[in-house]
Amino acid sequence: MSEVRKELKVSAIENGTVIDHIPAKSLFQVVKILKLSTIPNQLLFGTNLSSKKYGNKGIIKVNDKYFEAQELNKIALVAPTATLIVIKDFTVVYKKQVELPKEIKQFVRCVNPNCVTNHESIDTQFEVYTDDEGQTKLLCNYCEKFTAKDHMVFI
Numbered sequence: 026m027s028e029v030r031k032e033l034k035v036s037a038i039e040n041g042t043v044i045d046h047i048p049a050k051s052l053f054q055v056v057k058i059l060k061l062s063t064i065p066n067q068l069l070f071g072t073n074l075s076s077k078k079y080g081n082k083g084i085i086k087v088n089d090k091y092f093e094a095q096e097l098n099k100i101a102l103v104a105p106t107a108t109l110i111v112i113k114d115f116t117v118v119y120k121k122q123v124e125l126p127k128e129i130k131q132f133v134r135c136v137n138p139n140c141v142t143n144h145e146s147i148d149t150q151f152e153v154y155t156d157d158e159g160q161t162k163l164l165c166n167y168c169e170k171f172t173a174k175d176h177m178v179f180i
Contacts, residue, residue: 041066041088043110044100046122049073051104052083058099058179059092066090079106098126102133102153102161102177125161128152133163134178140168149180 047055052072061068067088076082091111092100100107101123111118131148142149142165151163151172163172 037115038067038086038088038112039115040113041086041090042092043087043112044085044104045082045108045110046076046079047083047085047104047107048079049081049083052085054103055083055085055100055107058103059096061085061087064090095132097123098129099132099179101125102129102163103174105161125153125155129163132179133172134180135165135168135170136172136176136178137165137168137170140165140170142167 044055049072052070056062056070061070064087069086070084072083073081074084092109097109100109102125105123105125107123108120109123110120128151130150133149133151135142135149135151137143141147147167150166152166154162154164154171156162161174163177164170165172
């Protein structure tokens, strides 16, 4: 009787980035905010994968792509448990967990329809907070309204 195969083998990437430990429910949001569906690079993603640490997780592998600080901030807002793994010549160059920035500018819309940033050509600016339940919230520097993670609109 043959052995039952319990793992799926995926080829390693020569150069690029792996984003691991993404909460499964946040995987497609990460794909969307990074605009990964529009890039010509080879892209692999998996969702609802078993994880001893997180239960279920998602993973993204992108060939020949390295993410900028602004992109890492976007990942941290929607997937604060994510781990970034940079690979060059099939070797892990570094591995680190994404970190929530203290503030963000320009890439999230204020939830308040009356905020000046929604009516004039002014870049948004927020302070980043984590509430008692561990949820990320953004405080607008202009109107002082909070935007919860579930209501963030990336621009």
